Amino acid sequence: MDNNRNEALLNIGIPYDNIIWNDIEGQPFGIASNFNAIIFEDANNIIDTKGAMAVGGNFYSPRGLSLAFGENVKLAEVNYSPDAVRFLVGGNITTGGPLVVIGHVVAGGRFRGASGSTYFIGKDQMATQLQELEFLYQAVGGSPYWTPTDKRTHYIISSYDVPRYIPASRIGADVGLFFEEARDSITDYKNCIMAMEENGTVIDNFHEWILSGNDPELNVFVIDARPNGILNKGIRAEVPDGSLIVVRFRTGNNAHIQYGLWGDRRHVHQTLYVFEDANEIFMEVPAAIWGSILAPQAMFHAHPTGGHISGNAAFRSFAVSATSGFEFHSHPFMGGLYCGVTVPTMPEEAEEMPVVETPPITEYVPYQPFAPTQEFLPAEEMPVIPAPEQAPCPECPPQQPCPTCPTPPPCPACPTPEPCPTPPPCPAPLPCPDCPAPEPCPDCPPPEPCPTCPTPEPCPDCPDCPDCPLPEPCPTCPTPEPCPVCPDCPDCPEARSYTEFVPLPIPIPYPEPTECPECPISLITPGIISGYVRGCNCCRNHPWEITLYQICKDEKIMLYCERIACFGSFEYEVPYEGNYMLSICPPRNYRRTAKCKPIIVLENVGVSNFMIC
Structure with a gap:
């Protein structure tokens, strides 16, 4: 199973x-x-x-x-x-x-x-x-x-x-x-x-x-x-x-x-x-x-x-x-091993115990100081709990007759039953203690000021595009040399008698045409570059910095830059036409050895030109 x-x-x-x-x-x-x-x-x-x-x-x-x-x-x-x-x-x-x-x-x-x-x-x-x-x-x-x-x-x-x-x-x-x-x-x-x-x-x-x-x-x-x-x-x-x-x-x-x-x-x-x-x-x-x-x-x-x-x-x-x-x-035991243990049933008149369930945590609730909300009654208004009634003494069992003895000696005298004990008097109820006065609520701490947001760095100036060079003039085609004069052909000799062979057609079987198989559907999604990092050759687990560039006229233009965890994944959406370069490096403070090289799995490369550095 x-x-x-x-x-x-x-x-x-x-x-x-x-x-x-x-x-x-x-x-x-x-x-x-x-x-x-x-x-x-x-x-x-x-x-x-x-x-x-x-x-x-x-x-x-x-x-x-x-x-x-x-x-x-x-x-x-x-x-x-x-x-x-x-x-x-x-x-x-x-x-x-x-x-x-x-x-x-x-x-x-x-x-x-x-x-x-x-x-x-x-x-x-x-x-x-x-x-x-x-x-x-x-x-x-x-x-x-x-x-x-x-x-x-x-x-x-x-x-x-x-x-x-x-x-x-x-x-x-x-x-x-x-x-x-x-x-x-x-x-x-x-x-x-x-x-x-x-x-x-x-x-x-x-x-x-x-x-x-x-x-x-x-x-x-x-x-x-x-x-x-x-x-x-x-x-x-x-x-x-x-x-x-x-x-x-x-x-x-x-x-x-x-x-x-x-x-x-x-x-x-x-x-x-x-x-x-x-x-x-x-x-x-x-x-x-x-x-x-x-x-x-x-x-x-x-x-x-x-x-x-x-x-x-x-x-x-x-x-x-x-x-x-x-x-x-993980191959758990299937169960079904009954060991003869019976669960005791509660009597019908027994009071059912309430089941307390721990409520699930659905949102963050900040700490609030304790504030008593219950109103305490004064001692003179507290209810008096009556003492339980004393149960009556059980009746003494009747004396059993002496058994018939096989020998003639008389039966021994039966002992006199002891009288039932006198129930003790009920204790007087204890006075209710005075309720302590509730402590005053502590002052709430002032809220901490919000941190100042960092000033964003200015965007770099875009470089000027270079002027395209003028096309070079086409070279002059050379004049072709005149063709030589062809000599006259010699006279052909007379044809000799020969036996004429007439070819007979022989049927050659051709295979029946078969339908071409349908081309498989491409599993590559255009415009998507995705994958994940399986680990590092240095056998250590550390985060990675991933940067995607577009190569345009020998210049790198950064499109995306993010940091992922050790076994993290990445996915970017870009136009299909274009040249792209993906850079995956460990953060500077994690570069401990020259063996820090990522093990990358590319799941989808849907662009025309792509390389990894």
Whole structure:
């Protein structure tokens, strides 16, 4: 049951205005199934996650990190979302390289990212979305002229001046409570799965474990590798199509993965690996694990050279070397694993608790000082709450007759029942406290003066056009020499007798004429020059300055000049007839090496003459 590679991107992450934990019936990961990986404590050095990721503690990496680009890493196939948080961290975020995310970034602590960090945000067709993004990503010390970049299909949040992210306090999100409830829910589900009855057979071959099951819905297998916890064989499942596969590992405190392949792509959405008792999981080879891992109590140590987990993953913490190429691939667990947990029903007479929903942030609201609006009643007008009535004492149960004894001794005397206790008198109601006088409102600070707009530079004078030179006179054609006199032709000899051959026509078949194929429609749009920058040969991510010139009589006339982010795109509209030159250079303060040369992809060149310098 294999879905499209980017189908998982349709529901990854959670809305930034509703960061609340929710259980999902039949889904061990709950709402965390929308995250490629959920790690309850610290994590480090992950370089790429094809879906979303949630880290309850701190995240650190001396390199960059990309999130939610999907399996093909093509921007045209990515599902841009206006509200999905695809990197959620409860503590601090620190990266030495740029953080590039298709979605929002929310952290409960501090944020420190390299210049060039970029977030791609989808459009929701609301007129106030741009102002809302400016409010969400405003940062102390940032440029007053900073604003999200509009790219027609989406917005780009760039950190070219100061690091930018959404603080959890700005949107009223209790990130700590979210991860606490997530850990409790996932742990309870794991403990319930551990109590499931094994109904499949594990065939132990020389190099692999074959999981053989016949149940059309759920097949549970147990692999016991105690006491050393060495898992040095492959895993292959032979079960009915569409049935769930649950593999329970018993390894002891330490689990050692020493084989390079578990599972396959065909069963990736149906497979769940549960580590029952491991507190440390060591990936000792760069393994490819197809399926989801449930180990909320364990720390996962990835291999220093790479490897990947294709599915959901829940760990206590995560660690890997700074040079590793380890990745999470987005193949979520399909769900449908019911563990016999019943939801208690409320009695009919019970009062229904109100559901409090966090309202979405639709516009920037400046801070206003607190002003009390409630009118306090004086103490003598406060209502008196009556004390609850004392419940009557229960009636004493009647004495039971003595049983008939098999021996003649008489029955023992029954004890006299104790009298019901006297109910204590109701306490006198406490007097209502005096209401404190409201504090006066502080004076509003005077508004800051608007910055003075810079004086525009004067336009340069246009150069004088040079005079065209006069055409040179045509040269005089030479007089042709007279032709020589031709000699007389000699007499022809008499014709000899010969046999006349009369040619007979022979039919020659000709192929039937075929229709010429229609010429393909040109995919080039006239008058448009567009493309994007894929990166730089210096292997660093930095912005670019793009200038478009028109060449006229050996002179360059500048038409456009702009600065774009590291993975930014450009598009210019010009007349088709003309000579144009495109210049792409890094800004002066980013030219650190002679290898700074852009990697350019031209999507449309609809002009007659074009060159790049």
